[in-house]
Amino acid sequence: MTNVANPAFTELVAPPAWRTVDLISDLHLQAGEPATFNAWKGYLETTPADALVILGDLFEVWVGDDAAAEPGFEAQCAELLRRTAERLPVFFMHGNRDFLVGPALAAQCDLTLLDDPTVLVLHGQRWLLSHGDILCLEDTEYLKFRAMVRTPEWQSAFLAHPLEERRALARAMRTQSEDRKRNPSTIWADVDTGAARQWLQQAQARTMVHGHTHRPAEHDLGNGLRRIVLSDWDAAAHPPRAQLLCLSAAGAQRVDLR
Ligand SMILES: [Mn+2]
Numbered sequence: 001m002t003n004v005a006n007p008a009f010t011e012l013v014a015p016p017a018w019r020t021v022d023l024i025s026d027l028h029l030q031a032g033e034p035a036t037f038n039a040w041k042g043y044l045e046t047t048p049a050d051a052l053v054i055l056g057d058l059f060e061v062w063v064g065d066d067a068a069a070e071p072g073f074e075a076q077c078a079e080l081l082r083r084t085a086e087r088l089p090v091f092f093m094h095g096n097r098d099f100l101v102g103p104a105l106a107a108q109c110d111l112t113l114l115d116d117p118t119v120l121v122l123h124g125q126r127w128l129l130s131h132g133d134i135l136c137l138e139d140t141e142y143l144k145f146r147a148m149v150r151t152p153e154w155q156s157a158f159l160a161h162p163l164e165e166r167r168a169l170a171r172a173m174r175t176q177s178e179d180r181k182r183n184p185s186t187i188w189a190d191v192d193t194g195a196a197r198q199w200l201q202q203a204q205a206r207t208m209v210h211g212h213t214h215r216p217a218e219h220d221l222g223n224g225l226r227r228i229v230l231s232d233w234d235a236a237a238h239p240p241r242a243q244l245l246c247l248s249a250a251g252a253q254r255v256d257l258r
Contacts, residue, residue, distance in 0.1 A: 004134055004195070009203045010115040012091065014122040018050035021122055023245040025055035025131065025211025026232035028097065031073035035235035039242040043257055044084045049246065051088055053120065055211045055230060056095025056131035061174065063166035064159050065104035078109050085110035093118065095212065096133045096142075099150065100159070119203050123249040128203045132191055132210030132229075135199070139189035188213070191229075193221060200225045207252065209245060216243070216254075228252055 014021065029037055044052075059077070068078040084090055093114040094101060106113050117130040133139075133146065148154055158166065196208055200221070209228045216231035231243040231254075242257040 004137075005198075006202065007117055007199070008115065009117060009119050009128075011119045011121055012114065014051065014120065018122065019248055020049045021051045021053060021120065021247045022047055022049040023053050023055055023129070023209055023230060023247065024058075024233075024243075025095065025230045026057045026214060028057055028060040028232065028234075029073075029077060030060035033234075033236060035240070036233050036242070037077075039233065039235040039240070039257060041080055043242070043244070044080055047088070047244075049088060051091065052084065053091045053114070053129065054093065055129060055209070056093050056116070056133075057097045057211060057232075058092070058095070059098040059101075061170045062098035062100045063170050064100055064163065065102045065108070066163055067167075068105055068108060070163075078105060081109035081111060093129065093131055095131045096146065100155065117199065117203070119205055120247070122247055125249075126203065126205035127247060127252075128200055128205040128208040130199075130208065130210045132212035135191040135195045135210075136189035136212070137192040137195055142189075190215070191227065193219075193227075196227050197221050197223075197225055209252070 027036060027040055029040065068074040081090060090109070090111050091114050092101060092106070092111045093116050101113070105111065114129070116134065117128055120127040120129055133142070136142070161169070190213055191210065200206065200208055206224055207226050207228060209230065211230040211232070213229060214232040215229055217229045219227040219229070221227055228245065230245055231241055233243070234241045240258070244255050244257070246253045246255050
């Protein structure tokens with residue numbers, strides 16, 4: 001479990017040969033949205049990056065690694081990840097939708113799972129990476145839920161259900177969250193500025209990069225600190241959204257894929 005007030009700040013130190021690292025998040029891949037899957041596939045097959053870091057919610061839902069062991073959408077995604085990992089290292093941090101991605105999928109696809117948060121050290125610069133949900137401190141209901149579902153006990157009890165039952169449960173939970181989205185009184189929490197500053201100071205980093213909120217922006221946090229928010233993906237939207245953040249010695253650059 002992450003201690004929010006004082007997390008471990010695991011470091012990922014880039015080898016000197018890495019010139020660029022791509023960050024993506026919140027693709028919410030699902031079988032019913034082939035345009036986003038195809039955009040992602042095209043991206044993976046052509047990116048010139050030296051490493052790829054996925055900052056969570058790659059999948060709309062992940063009900064267990066056994067989902068990728070039978071033919072279907074999850075297996076297709078796993079195969080793409082595996083082929084990409086043959087070409088460049090691929091890192092994966094959990095989001096709130098795909099927190100059940102586990103060691104079996106990591107082994108199947110040659111992914112390296114990252115702690116949330118992780119400090120990427122690239123060309124001497126420290127980038128504080130997180131999915132972002134844990135710092136949305138106003139969302140107390142969600143944080144209670146998060147604390148529960150991240151325990152090994154909850155996860156092993158959930159994974160003990162048959163795959164089809166887990167898929168059905170996930171669909172039911174998704175309907176609930178769609179209802180919440182449609183309710184105009186729903187208030188969407190954002191990353192807490194004080195907590196973000198504190199993390200940056202503790203991590204000795206100047207820039208935090210996260211996803212989760214689907215509100216791409218760059219926030220000046222004062223004292224040279226900033227918070228960069230990644231875009232979500234929806235290739236079927238008008239205009240389509242498929243964006244990455246490319247980190248290099250020159251800094252951070254948003255790249256729209258088209
Ligand atoms: Mn999320």
